[in-house]
Amino acid sequence: MNTKTTLKCFDEMRTDDDQVRDIYQIYTHWMSQLAEGTLERKSAEAELLFRRLGITFAVYGETAGAERLIPFDIVPRIFGAKEWQRLQMGIKQRVRALNAFLHDIYHDQEIIKAGIISARQVLDNELYCKAMQGIDLPNQVYAHIAGIDLVRVAENDFYVLEDNLRTPSGVSYMLENRNTMMRLFPELFANHLVEPVEHYPQMLFDTLREAAPTNVAAPTIVVMTPGAYNSAYFEHAFLASQMGVELVEGQDLFVHKQKVYMYTTEGPQQVHVIYRRVDDDFLDPMAFRPDSALGVPGLMDAYCSGNVSLANGVGTGVADDKSTYLYVPEMIRFYLGEAPLLSNVPTWRLSESDDLKYVLAHLPELVVKEVQGSGGYGMLVGPTSSKEEIDTYKQRILAEPDNFIAQPTLALSTCPTMVESGVAPRHVDLRPFVLSGKEIRLVPGGLTRVALREGSLVVNSSQGGGTKDTWVLED
């Protein structure tokens, strides 16, 4: 089985003629001065820190590893101020358009009337939530917290891999990675002017406050988690404590006369904004899945009455669906009248027979994904898969072609990474976290995920990926 890609890809640290790029100069100089074994030692120290702090995540389908550490790589990924500035504009533009799209499809549906996207694509989508039609949300924001996954293929070429508009996770790693780096290498931060990210929780809090129902002056905000056994529980608890708000589960809330309350030691207290890390389906057993024990009966009713805000809003999934993804550049032109600053990855829709025929003939070169999948589960990476794996996957595609899209295997950029054999290039992506309230905010950088296996292109933590601290250098 061929496990390595032989793709030519962009090296974040070195130019084609093997020169260290400017932004990495100070870092590589520092690294060259280190005594033998320092990086290895610091790496072990970092792991100890993470374990003691209990920064863990759970991997579904793994009974033994109820709590696993997400591997942290101590070599930072660095952006220059100018390239970040460009990237940031593209990210904000994209999120603005996505929120405009969501508002439109739950109201006048101008984009459908204009023939840009079909009614079938939007209204027949399983993730389109009819109950949201005509509901007005504060600031017309649906996706208050968005994670935009980007990959770099050349110096100035970034592709958006996918938009995460439901409950994107990973921001706690961004914050703890920085925290750990500053603990391990204080001298590095003395030599570099790295843009801070520590104020993310405050920005999130401001965003949530702006999301409150319009007539509430001092809203009560909570973070809602599915519980301590959820894979991202650490993050839910972390964000709640960083913002100084309660971390609630469904069992802590109840609805009375279309208002949401939490059970407190002082009796019921009304809640105005819920940063929920629970999927739509599990929010309210009366409106969605009746078998769900995670939710709050009557929550949807309270939400539609405007007495409580949910972040993210209900029904955002229709916009981050992998088949809707194709239309995002059109959305940007349609709603903002601007040319898209970030490109989409060329994508084949297997619901189209021509696309299907091409993809089936080229499976070993392509990446195939489920339209509604996430977290790197259930995808096929052609170039690193065996013939058997490809054949098995082919059967799945043929059974339900509408369920899949395909993309060319992208040459993800590489960044130097600590691995067993020393420091070696590994493929990375980037997930910036975008906050939308009265304005759009994001901290410089985001979460860099790295595929730790040599040649692997799958960076998801659930698939054995790790993370890096991401630096944006000040000018």
Place this chain on the structure above:
Amino acid sequence: MLARTADNLFWMARHIERAENTARVLDVAHRSALLPLDIEGAEAYLWYAPLNITGCAASYEVKYGLARADSVTHYMALDPDNPGSIYSCLKLARENARAVRGAITSEMWEVINATWLELNRMTWNMDVEKLPDFFEWVKDRSHMFRGVTLGTILKDIALSFIKLGTFLERADNTARILDVKYHILLPSVNDVGGAADYYQWGSVLRSVSAFEAYRKIYRDVISPLRVAELLILRDDMPRSLHACMNEVEAALIDINGSSGREARRLAGEQHAAIHFGLIEDVFSQGLHEYLTEFLAHTALLGREIRDAYMSRRNHFEPTTVTMRRTALQMQ
């Protein structure tokens, strides 16, 4: 504060305190075992005491039968099947802490989490000579947790619920430890006031770190009356029932608020009784009877605290509340 958060904080603290007290009880049992006891079945006789104090004699017998030094120690220290073992307590403390990560400081979490990780690295078949170190370690971790808590947490009701858990549990344990003399009868009446008697009361004092305090206060031979006075009525003795009830009542007053009137009343009543109590009255009632009553009262208070602050009920439906009140009164 969320009712569930109060619940988790309360139990986090209770389990840490319980782990410490179990370590104290076992430590004393091991010290007592060093004293020659010349009667038939001495081992079983001695080792039922810690089981009785912690109320797990019945479940122990199902698993092991007769009380033996090694199996009782294992059962109470490291057995995951025993919900009251040190192992289970530290596990439950961590689970409760994990559920309220946001309500405790990261330093507190680090202590609880590191304790749990360290416990899991320990060997499961501990040598006898290593036991004292292990008990010391459990006590140290508990001290550290309390120190870190007081040194880092905001003085708000989260701390009050932690204190409630700690001191209710400690009151419960001190009462049980003091009652040990009821469980370990002296071999014969002639031994009252003898070496074995002296040694046993000395162990009771040591187990609650009160031996030195006793010497300092009374400068005299160890007498049951004074041991009881020290551990029940003296409020300057940090593990005495009086000191614990001071803390419990103060925590309830700090929490204050619209809920919990009945809990405050019960705590006030129990506190007043101990504050104005006379040791002669305790003994004329009978020490064991007095302690049994105290334990029942503490349990009732614990239930009332849970009902008042930690239950999840819809306060907009007064009928259920009334029904619960009535049910309580009938108890």
